Amino acid sequence: MGTVTSASALLRERGAASWAAAVSHPMVAEIGAGSLPHETFRYYFEQNVLYLEDYARAIALIIGRAPDLAAVTVLTRFLGQIVDTELPANYAFLARLGGPAQASSARPDPAAVMAPATYAYTRHLLDTAGRHDLPAGLAAVLPCQWSYGELAAGLAASLPADPVYADWIGMFAGDGYDELVQASTSLLDQHADVADEALMTSLAAVFDRSTRYELAFWDMAYVGPGGQTG
Amino acid sequence: MGTVTSASALLRERGAASWAAAVSHPMVAEIGAGSLPHETFRYYFEQNVLYLEDYARAIALIIGRAPDLAAVTVLTRFLGQIVDTELPANYAFLARLGGPAQASSARPDPAAVMAPATYAYTRHLLDTAGRHDLPAGLAAVLPCQWSYGELAAGLAASLPADPVYADWIGMFAGDGYDELVQASTSLLDQHADVADEALMTSLAAVFDRSTRYELAFWDMAYVGPGGQTG
Amino acid sequence: MGTVTSASALLRERGAASWAAAVSHPMVAEIGAGSLPHETFRYYFEQNVLYLEDYARAIALIIGRAPDLAAVTVLTRFLGQIVDTELPANYAFLARLGGPAQASSARPDPAAVMAPATYAYTRHLLDTAGRHDLPAGLAAVLPCQWSYGELAAGLAASLPADPVYADWIGMFAGDGYDELVQASTSLLDQHADVADEALMTSLAAVFDRSTRYELAFWDMAYVGPGGQTG
Amino acid sequence: MGTVTSASALLRERGAASWAAAVSHPMVAEIGAGSLPHETFRYYFEQNVLYLEDYARAIALIIGRAPDLAAVTVLTRFLGQIVDTELPANYAFLARLGGPAQASSARPDPAAVMAPATYAYTRHLLDTAGRHDLPAGLAAVLPCQWSYGELAAGLAASLPADPVYADWIGMFAGDGYDELVQASTSLLDQHADVADEALMTSLAAVFDRSTRYELAFWDMAYVGPGGQTG
Numbered sequence: 028m029g030t031v032t033s034a035s036a037l038l039r040e041r042g043a044a045s046w047a048a049a050v051s052h053p054m055v056a057e058i059g060a061g062s063l064p065h066e067t068f069r070y071y072f073e074q075n076v077l078y079l080e081d082y083a084r085a086i087a088l089i090i091g092r093a094p095d096l097a098a099v100t101v102l103t104r105f106l107g108q109i110v111d112t113e114l115p116a117n118y119a120f121l122a123r124l125g126g127p128a129q130a131s132s133a134r135p136d137p138a139a140v141m142a143p144a145t146y147a148y149t150r151h152l153l154d155t156a157g158r159h160d161l162p163a164g165l166a167a168v169l170p171c172q173w174s175y176g177e178l179a180a181g182l183a184a185s186l187p188a189d190p191v192y193a194d195w196i197g198m199f200a201g202d203g204y205d206e207l208v209q210a211s212t213s214l215l216d217q218h219a220d221v222a223d224e225a226l227m228t229s230l231a232a233v234f235d236r237s238t239r240y241e242l243a244f245w246d247m248a249y250v251g252p253g254g255q256t257g
Numbered sequence: 258m259g260t261v262t263s264a265s266a267l268l269r270e271r272g273a274a275s276w277a278a279a280v281s282h283p284m285v286a287e288i289g290a291g292s293l294p295h296e297t298f299r300y301y302f303e304q305n306v307l308y309l310e311d312y313a314r315a316i317a318l319i320i321g322r323a324p325d326l327a328a329v330t331v332l333t334r335f336l337g338q339i340v341d342t343e344l345p346a347n348y349a350f351l352a353r354l355g356g357p358a359q360a361s362s363a364r365p366d367p368a369a370v371m372a373p374a375t376y377a378y379t380r381h382l383l384d385t386a387g388r389h390d391l392p393a394g395l396a397a398v399l400p401c402q403w404s405y406g407e408l409a410a411g412l413a414a415s416l417p418a419d420p421v422y423a424d425w426i427g428m429f430a431g432d433g434y435d436e437l438v439q440a441s442t443s444l445l446d447q448h449a450d451v452a453d454e455a456l457m458t459s460l461a462a463v464f465d466r467s468t469r470y471e472l473a474f475w476d477m478a479y480v481g482p483g484g485q486t487g
Numbered sequence: 488m489g490t491v492t493s494a495s496a497l498l499r500e501r502g503a504a505s506w507a508a509a510v511s512h513p514m515v516a517e518i519g520a521g522s523l524p525h526e527t528f529r530y531y532f533e534q535n536v537l538y539l540e541d542y543a544r545a546i547a548l549i550i551g552r553a554p555d556l557a558a559v560t561v562l563t564r565f566l567g568q569i570v571d572t573e574l575p576a577n578y579a580f581l582a583r584l585g586g587p588a589q590a591s592s593a594r595p596d597p598a599a600v601m602a603p604a605t606y607a608y609t610r611h612l613l614d615t616a617g618r619h620d621l622p623a624g625l626a627a628v629l630p631c632q633w634s635y636g637e638l639a640a641g642l643a644a645s646l647p648a649d650p651v652y653a654d655w656i657g658m659f660a661g662d663g664y665d666e667l668v669q670a671s672t673s674l675l676d677q678h679a680d681v682a683d684e685a686l687m688t689s690l691a692a693v694f695d696r697s698t699r700y701e702l703a704f705w706d707m708a709y710v711g712p713g714g715q716t717g
Numbered sequence: 718m719g720t721v722t723s724a725s726a727l728l729r730e731r732g733a734a735s736w737a738a739a740v741s742h743p744m745v746a747e748i749g750a751g752s753l754p755h756e757t758f759r760y761y762f763e764q765n766v767l768y769l770e771d772y773a774r775a776i777a778l779i780i781g782r783a784p785d786l787a788a789v790t791v792l793t794r795f796l797g798q799i800v801d802t803e804l805p806a807n808y809a810f811l812a813r814l815g816g817p818a819q820a821s822s823a824r825p826d827p828a829a830v831m832a833p834a835t836y837a838y839t840r841h842l843l844d845t846a847g848r849h850d851l852p853a854g855l856a857a858v859l860p861c862q863w864s865y866g867e868l869a870a871g872l873a874a875s876l877p878a879d880p881v882y883a884d885w886i887g888m889f890a891g892d893g894y895d896e897l898v899q900a901s902t903s904l905l906d907q908h909a910d911v912a913d914e915a916l917m918t919s920l921a922a923v924f925d926r927s928t929r930y931e932l933a934f935w936d937m938a939y940v941g942p943g944g945q946t947g
Contacts, residue, residue, distance in 0.1 A: 080556050083559055084553070085551075088547070088548070088551040099543055111560075146381075147381075151376075157387050158781065158782050159782075160850065310786050314789065317781045317793075318777070321618065321777045330801075333796055333801070336777075336780075341790075383781075386781075387781065390620065607833075611836075611837075617847050696836075
């Protein structure tokens with residue numbers, strides 16, 4: 028491990044198995060091939076808009092305990108990306124696939140419509156962000172942001188013909204998105220001493236937990252609403 | 258539903274299906290019959306001491322936002338029951354079954370040894386207690402406390418010969434335990450207006466979520482460590 | 488009180504005495520006249536950049552518990568206004584007055600340089616936002632945002648010649664700022680039932696507490712660093 | 718500083734000036750001499766029961782984030798001491814001095830009857846316990862517990878004739894109370910590395926802040942209700 032010089036690189040390395048499974052999930056491959064049924068993708072968005080709303084809350088909770096203004100500023104930009112860009116884009120995809128174009132003001136209790144995987148993942152994010160400090164909070168929210176950038180980069184080399192899938196890949200494959208990931212990983216690297224082995228063990232557990240929840244989220248979405256139990 | 262006059266009774270009624278499945282779980286029946294393998298019960302305690310430690314934290318978070326001194330007082334007694342009575346008793350059972358008699362000071366990260374069901378259940382408790390108000394927090398922690406009293410009452414009529422199982426049943430079957438449950442349900446009833454339908458819908462979702470996590474916890478423990486994935 | 492039809496209007500009305508004292512503070516009058524010593528204004532900014540950083544954290548904590556996406560969205564815009572506009576502007580004013588142009592990366596512990604009034608005000612904001620729900624959190628952060636819009640509107644009719652004071656007034660006197668205040672008060676009005684007298688009593692106490700802390704902040708800044716004790 | 722080997726001893730040493738002022742406050746001296754007017758002591762209790770209720774909540778919030786079972790256990794005992802012993806004792810003193818014997822179920826909003834010093838002190842405790850980790854939380858709550866043990870030890874050598882004052886001193890002067898202080902300081906010493914200078918600087922600021930709030934609380938109580946402003 029002598030070549031790993033940053034906390035974020037170390038977390039990626041220690042969680043490599045789960046990470047590889049998440050970014051090469053069969054549903055990701057079918058998105059890249061343009062062969063995924065639209066109704067499966069629609070179910071993904073139905074769950075993802077609920078997920079992103081709590082993801083935004085988790086980022087906000089990290090801001091509430093961020094130790095300095097530089098951290099507050101980077102995380103506010105991250106929060107704005109989710110609330111002002113990704114959530115509207117996800118609702119726009121949902122509308123293209125026949126779903127609602129925005130959050131219903133008379134929506135049912137989100138917990139009632141969240142799949143178990145969505146609920147468990149978001150509780151993990153909210154509790155970690157709410158009760159732990161900045162490095163743990165960042166380790167929890169990073170796998171989602173980071174793995175999407177990486178899987179989209181892989182798919183962007185050969186875009187599918189279906190514009191729904193091509194547009195979705197394009198959302199995460201640009202330089203602007205890479206800069207956001209870079210800002211988040213740099214913030215973690217600045218606040219987490221890679222030489223502190225106890226800290227790295229703890230953060231690696233949080234990071235890999237989130238990556239495995241990413242995997243569970245893809246599993247849930249791929250099976251679709253009919254496949255949910257619990 | 259005209260006969261339901263308290264919030265706690267209403268939550269029980271609306272979550273009746275999950276509740277029935279939890280209190281009559283095959284593992285509960287095998288405990289009552291004294292036929293459960295000791296190693297299965299030991300695994301239950303290994304997970305339950307981790308669960309109870311976070312259960313205590315969740316009760317503490319509710320205290321941190323309790324609206325008056327009466328609520329602070331009832332919940333402090335509840336917390337003391339978990340920390341001063343149930344956790345030591347669970348470690349004592351663990352020791353009788355060949356496990357450690359106390360929390361290791363050099364223990365591995367709890368998240369690393371928690372089964373997925375234990376982790377998901379405790380995140381639900383901690384997040385609900387930490388971000389929501391007293392009624393929601395109580396609705397989250399009640400199913401555990403309440404269902405144990407009820408299932409133990411059922412098993413106490415005919416105790417198994419194996420003292421490990423008989424002693425465990427006895428821990429939850431006495432009048433003292435019933436008074437604790439009564440204090441918690443009364444506190445909920447006092448702070449949650451049963452006529453507020455939007456509130457009841459929201460609390461019923463929290464309560465039933467916890468009951469289903471109770472069920473998942475029994476499933477996890479019954480299958481044992483070899484059966485865990487994720 | 489028959490004419491008051493919104494929660495925000497009611498809170499303003501019930502806290503009218505403190506409000507009037509805050510927006511007509513002698514220091515505000517001297518800013519309007521352009522007669523305030525620059526060193527006094529500089530001390531105001533030295534305290535205000537510390538205040539705004541915690542103000543941002545308090546808004547983020549409200550987002551962490553906001554009940555729906557509409558509230559998350561309005562509050563994220565509010566947070567962005569503080570972090571991306573007001574904090575840089577405050578540092579720019581500080582630099583014009585001979586102070587540092589940005590937060591020092593090697594700054595001393597903020598608590599060590601916060602005046603007692605700044606510390607007490609920000610603890611009130613952070614605790615209210617962190618342990619109470621959206622209406623209470625909004626009632627806490629509103630007086631700062633709202634009173635600045637109102638006092639600036641009063642001063643804008645006759646701008647002082649000193650560009651430091653004129654520019655500062657201009658920051659809060661435009662239509663864009665009014666829209667932000669409007670969005671915040673509307674959010675409160677939507678989530679706080681003005682007919683719920685117990686709620687209004689509680690929110691009015693929070694709102695007036697913040698207004699009195701605004702007043703204490705002006706007092707602290709007007710007296711300057713030499714006048715601080717405790 | 719070569720002789721300081723624990724974090725708690727270091728915090729005491731660095732905050733020596735505020736500490737000396739708190740434990741030798743004129744009101745403390747008058748309690749020891751039995752010369753304090755009963756109505757002044759009554760006002761102290763009126764404020765202190767409100768203080769202790771939030772002090773209990775702050776301890777609970779620290780439990781909610783305590784890193785291991787040993788810490789949860791020590792803090793639960795601390796919480797029980799406040800809720801089951803000190804609060805009832807404070808209400809009993811209040812009743813002996815002509816006040817109410819228990820918290821009113823129809824009490825006014827505590828924030829409305831808290832003196833500014835009581836409100837500011839408790840917000841400091843609640844925010845520190847809620848947003849920071851165990852060492853900072855302990856550093857915030859320790860000065861109250863610890864300084865009472867120390868000032869009572871000083872007064873116990875020569876008890877005043879007035880039983881109200883003698884009984885109050887006795888509450889904090891026994892070995893049982895010393896053991897509680899010992900448990901809290903040991904917990905801090907175990908979790909805060911005295912050799913970590915950045916941590917010690919940060920904790921010393923929190924600890925001294927609480928000590929100065931102790932002093933402000935004595936000032937507030939000594940002047941009495943007629944002397945409050947703000």
